[in-house]
Amino acid sequence: MTTTTTPPATAPATTGQLSIRSLRKDFGNVTAIKDLDLEIRAGEFISLLGPSGCGKTTLLRMIAGFESPTAGAIELAGSDLVGVPVHKRPVNTVFQAYALFPHMSVTENIAYGLKQSKVPKKEIGERVHEGLAMVRMLDFADRSPAQLSGGQQQRIALARALVNRPDVLLLDEPMSALDRKLREEMQVELKLLQKRLGITFVFVTHDQEEALAMSDRIVVMYDGKIQQIGSAQEVYTHPANSFVAGFIGKQNFVEATVESVTDQAVVLRSVNRTIIHPAHAEANGLPLAPGQDVRVAIRPEAMRLRVATGEPLAPNAVPGRVASVSFLGDVVQYVLLLGEGKEVIARVPQAQAVQLPTDQDVLIEWDAEDVKVYADES
Known part of the structure; x- marks a missing residue:
């Protein structure tokens, strides 16, 4: 049985602030990171999120020192890291494959970096014990x-x-x-651990x-650039562009x-008339204009569903037909067919779900405040 001993909380870090300015990384004629600027606050949990090839791992490796920037600056608490060897940076990395030494015990694995840094033997023992308690693994000290x-x-x-007491901990998809x-269990544990230690996690x-x-904040990346920075709620409810809107969560695009x-509403023509709340009368931060082609998200x-009764269509409503119904635990998902074969998805809380058979004609409705509009970003 694993002990639940928890070490005393560590004071929040004050030295883990990262400043990244005009950073670029070229691999031959391919630019992986394009003039990137990013401020990471001391003691925050920040995630670099994006599809494969977007540049997030390249950025992490430059912070760690495994890659050198083509141009730009990386500063930690005001000190330039560019050119500083990996082992001399107050930064540690947890890799996707964990990279544990198979011939060493758990204790020896944890102590390895401390021995390389010539930490006194007594202190090594204390830090290893602290580290094992920190991750609730004291009973596994002698295992391989x-x-x-x-x-x-x-x-x-x-x-x-963590026993090396870094100012910044870098984590490269460690739970994949x-x-x-x-x-999901480790997500909770890792977040609680980070809060207790106060170390900057990237x-x-x-x-x-x-x-x-x-x-705490998410950096959404694509094609070597930052698309949006914000809290989880911000990037989900107010995506900066159609890429973020489509990448974060499920989305229907029309x-x-x-x-x-007008001052009261924006009317768009698609399969129906959609009224946009005045606060949303822009796309990508720019005013909308009549005749402009846009993407509605x-x-x-x-989306709300009800059985169609043949009444005239109101704004923010479109007829559809149920193509499939899936029970996903807490929600029921409906795949709906609009005119010309267009598919959209509606998700309804299980407690509010309506029994709708396949091929049922339905009316799909939504509120103006739930509509986002994006201009062509090609």
Whole structure:
């Protein structure tokens, strides 16, 4: 049975502030990072989120020192890190594969970095014990990595990084190899651990749910650039562009044309007339104009369904037909067919779900405040 001993809370870090300015990284004729600026606050949990190839791991490796920038600056608490060797940076990295030494015990793995840094033997013992308690693995001190589960190996990799007392901990998709249930459990544990220690965590992931669950702020990246920075709620409810809208959570997109713009509403023409709340009368931060082609985005959970009765269509309503129904636990998902074969998804809380058979004609409705509009970004 694993002990639940918890070490005293560590004072919040004051030296973990990262400033990244005009950073660029070229690999031959390919630019992986394009003039990137980012301020990471001391003691925050920030996630770099984006699809494969967006530049997030390259950015992490430059902070760690495994890659050198082509141009730009990386400063930690005002000190330039560019050119500083990996082992001399107050930064540690937890890798996707954990990188534990198979021939060493758990204790020896955690102590390895401390020995390399010539930490006194007595202090090594104290820090290893502290690290094991921190990740609730005291009862596993004498085991080998082969005797540990994936989640336990991840905890040991964390302890090995944390006993070196870094100002910044970098995590490169460390939970991607875990099954879903264990990954969700580790998300909670990792977030609580970070809050207790007050260390700056920079977390790389392509899993949007993981980033939403854990982060103080999320940096959404695509094509070597930052698309949006904000809290989980900000990037979900107010996506900066159609890429973020489509990447964070499920989204329904409909092509439309602006029909009219007044002080009261914006009317767009697509499969129906959609009224936009005045606060949303812009796309990508720019005013909308009649005749402009745009993309309308509506979250599946914003859509309401009822059986069609043949009444005239009101704004923010469109007829559809049920193509499939899926029970997803807490929600029921409906795939709906509009005119010309267009598919949209509606998600309804299980307690509010309506029994709708396949091929049922329905009316799909939503509120103007739930509509987002984006201009062509090509």
